[in-house]
Amino acid sequence: MRSLFDSLRRLRFRRGPQRLVGGISGGLADAFGVNVWLVRVLVLASFLLPVLGLGAYLIAWALLPWQDGSIPLERVLPD
Numbered sequence: 001m002r003s004l005f006d007s008l009r010r011l012r013f014r015r016g017p018q019r020l021v022g023g024i025s026g027g028l029a030d031a032f033g034v035n036v037w038l039v040r041v042l043v044l045a046s047f048l049l050p051v052l053g054l055g056a057y058l059i060a061w062a063l064l065p066w067q068d069g070s071i072p073l074e075r076v077l078p079d
Helices: 002-010 023-030 038-047 052-063 070-078
Strands: none
Touching: 023 038, 023 052, 038 052, 052 070
C-alpha cells in the first residue's frame, strides 16, 4: 500500500486551497487552470449520474493528498 500512496503523491495533484467540502474541485481547477466555480458546477452535475458522480468523488476524496501530502485513506489503514 505504501507504494500506491507514494505514487499518488508523485502525481503532483493536490486538493485545492479553495475548498468548500473536500477540495477536489479546487484541486482540479488548479491542475487544469480553469475557474473553480465552473469545476464545482460540473462536479455537482456529475452527481446526477447514478452512482458514478458521487462514487468517483468519494474515491477521489479518500485517495487524493491534501496540500501537506497526507492522504485520508493512508491515515485510516494500519502501517
